[in-house]
Amino acid sequence: MLDTKHKILETAERLFAEQGYSATSMRHIIAEAGVNLAAIHYHFGSKEDLLDELVARRVGPVNRERVAALERCAADPKATVEEIMGAFLLPIAGPAEDHPQFIRLMGRIYAEGLLRGVIEKHFHEVSTRFLAILRKAVPEVPEEEFLWRAHYLFGAVAHTMCGSPLVPPPVGGDFRSRIERLITFAAAGFRAAVTETSEVRG
Amino acid sequence: MLDTKHKILETAERLFAEQGYSATSMRHIIAEAGVNLAAIHYHFGSKEDLLDELVARRVGPVNRERVAALERCAADPKATVEEIMGAFLLPIAGPAEDHPQFIRLMGRIYAEGLLRGVIEKHFHEVSTRFLAILRKAVPEVPEEEFLWRAHYLFGAVAHTMCGSPLVPPPVGGDFRSRIERLITFAAAGFRAAVTETSEVRG
DNA sequence: GTCTATACTGAGATAGAC
DNA sequence: GTCTATCTCAGTATAGAC
Numbered sequence: 001m002l003d004t005k006h007k008i009l010e011t012a013e014r015l016f017a018e019q020g021y022s023a024t025s026m027r028h029i030i031a032e033a034g035v036n037l038a039a040i041h042y043h044f045g046s047k048e049d050l051l052d053e054l055v056a057r058r059v060g061p062v063n064r065e066r067v068a069a070l071e072r073c074a075a076d077p078k079a080t081v082e083e084i085m086g087a088f089l090l091p092i093a094g095p096a097e098d099h100p101q102f103i104r105l106m107g108r109i110y111a112e113g114l115l116r117g118v119i120e121k122h123f124h125e126v127s128t129r130f131l132a133i134l135r136k137a138v139p140e141v142p143e144e145e146f147l148w149r150a151h152y153l154f155g156a157v158a159h160t161m162c163g164s165p166l167v168p169p170p171v172g173g174d175f176r177s178r179i180e181r182l183i184t185f186a187a188a189g190f191r192a193a194v195t196e197t198s199e200v201r202g
Numbered sequence: 203m204l205d206t207k208h209k210i211l212e213t214a215e216r217l218f219a220e221q222g223y224s225a226t227s228m229r230h231i232i233a234e235a236g237v238n239l240a241a242i243h244y245h246f247g248s249k250e251d252l253l254d255e256l257v258a259r260r261v262g263p264v265n266r267e268r269v270a271a272l273e274r275c276a277a278d279p280k281a282t283v284e285e286i287m288g289a290f291l292l293p294i295a296g297p298a299e300d301h302p303q304f305i306r307l308m309g310r311i312y313a314e315g316l317l318r319g320v321i322e323k324h325f326h327e328v329s330t331r332f333l334a335i336l337r338k339a340v341p342e343v344p345e346e347e348f349l350w351r352a353h354y355l356f357g358a359v360a361h362t363m364c365g366s367p368l369v370p371p372p373v374g375g376d377f378r379s380r381i382e383r384l385i386t387f388a389a390a391g392f393r394a395a396v397t398e399t400s401e402v403r404g
Numbered sequence: 405g406t407c408t409a410t411a412c413t414g415a416g417a418t419a420g421a422c
Numbered sequence: 423g424t425c426t427a428t429c430t431c432a433g434t435a436t437a438g439a440c
Contacts, residue, residue: 004423022224025415036425041417043423116367127368144375148362148383151369155361156354165318166329167352181350185391192390195382206407227432238408240435245406249433 005043007033013054017101021051021109051109052118058095058102059122065091066126074133081137081187088130089157089179096175103175107161127154138190145194153186207245209235215256219303223253223311253311254320260297260304261324267293268328276335283339283389290332291359291381298377305377309364329356340392347396355388 011033015024026047030037044050069087073079096103109115110123131150138146160178173181213235217226228249232239246252271289275281298305311317312325333352340348362380375383 026417027415037416038418038425039423047416110367119367123368131369145383147369148375148380149387151361151366152358152384152387154366154369155359156357158361159353159357160350164353164356165312165321166325167333167349167356173346173350178350180397181347182354184394184397185351185354188390188394189387192386195386228434229432239433240409241407243434 004035004039007035008040008043008050009054009057012050013102016051016054017099017105021105021115048115048118051115052121055106055118055122058099059106062091062095063122063126067129070126070129070133079133079137081134081190082183084130084134084137085153085183085186086179088126089183090176092161093174093176093179100175103161104163107158107163110158110161134190141190142194146190149186149190152189156182156186206237206241209237210242210245210252211256211259214252215304218253218256219301219307223307223317250317250320253317254323257308257311257320257324260301261308264293264297265324265328269331272328272331272335281335281339283336283392284385286332286336286339287355287385287388288381289335290328291385292378294363295376295378295381302377305363306365309360309362312360312363336392343392344396348392351388351392354391358384358388 008029012024012029015029015032018024026040027037030040040047040050044053066088069091070084073084073087076083092103110119134150135146141149160182210231214226214231217231217234220226228239228242232242242249242252246255268290271293272286275286275289278285294305312321336352337348343351362384
């Protein structure tokens with residue numbers, strides 16, 4: 001039955017989002033879904049492939065929005081850093097309001113590094129395109145510096161999605177405003193003058 | 203014998219750093235260390251407590267350096283954002299050169315969120331002090347905005363330590379220069395003018 | 405106090421009957 | 423397609439030798 005597969009998918013998404021990927025056992029999923037343990041392997045192959053299908057379902061539409069917005073930026077020689085970042089980041093805002101736990105899950109599996117294959121499959125293409133377009137908006141930044149700054153940006157994005165163990169989470173504000181704040185922060189960072197030899201020690 | 207405990211500690215640190223915490227089994231550790239499985243529980247209590255002791259060993263000296271540098275900043279009313287960030291971040295540079303894999307491990311366990319207890323125990327106090335001092339260097343930033351920016355900074359730091367699945371890692375530069383670049387980036391972000399209603403969509 | 409042997413529980417995965 | 427039984431490998435707990 002397709003019903004079995006669907007029940008697994010729905011239950012797994014809820015449990016992964018609530019408890020995280022590693023903390024959710026397949027036995028817990030099948031118990032709540034009322035199906036047999038082997039059904040997961042029959043329909044998906046493995047626990048990781050189950051996650052993969054979950055991610056594809058939600059991320060596909062977001063990535064299509066991203067690509068459309070990014071190509072509009074690419075066609076506009078006057079596109080600002082803020083607009084390009086917005087094209088990449090704001091399409092998350094919709095799903096983030098509808099499925100806040102899912103966004104948290106995505107941030108966590110990105111940060112975990114364990115599921116590198118899943119991440120690369122769903123984000124490598126669009127993130128590469130994003131960086132290529134962003135690159136042209138800040139031509140004055142040397143290549144190596146640009147890559148590091150992209151690194152910082154992705155770290156900040158993941159953290160914004162999944163929450164920090166150390167900083168008290170400011171409760172106010174929806175996800176969209178969080179993203180807008182992040183864009184303000186990171187755009188200033190990308191425009192910062194490159195320091196040759198820093199004098200930062202106190 | 204203290205020898206057994208020491209062998210476990212050394213072997214575990216190496217394997218955790220090479221393969222990550224979750225991916226390293228206790229049976230793998232004891233096989234390479236040439237000790238018995240139960241010895242880990244006798245000396246440490248659990249796998250997580252073993253990690254805890256590993257972290258404490260390396261992080262203790264770093265945190266003492268941090269606190270000393272931070273208090274120098276606190277005593278100086280003219281301390282810049284860059285200097286305060288440097289006080290918090292540059293003490294990692296030394297260990298990062300000597301034990302690069304260990305730094306990567308720290309970034310990963312921070313990002314994972316699973317070992318929240320270990321992270322809080324070793325970093326909560328010093329990071330709280332850091333944020334309090336940094337707060338006074340940017341009084342013009344509203345409180346909520348400041349907390350989010352701190353959030354972005356911590357995400358970028360963790361990512362710098364553990365590497366990203368999406369951005370091609372720039373190979374050049376030692377860890378200290380990475381931190382200095384990050385400080386330039388984040389200081390500009392903290393100083394950015396707060397946008398009331400952003401106009402970032404393309 | 406230190407360490408060994410062994411057993412327990414729960415995880416993901418798989419083969420084969422129906 | 424589905425289910426039972428079973429396999430391997432985790433982390434953990436305990437009894438007891440020295």
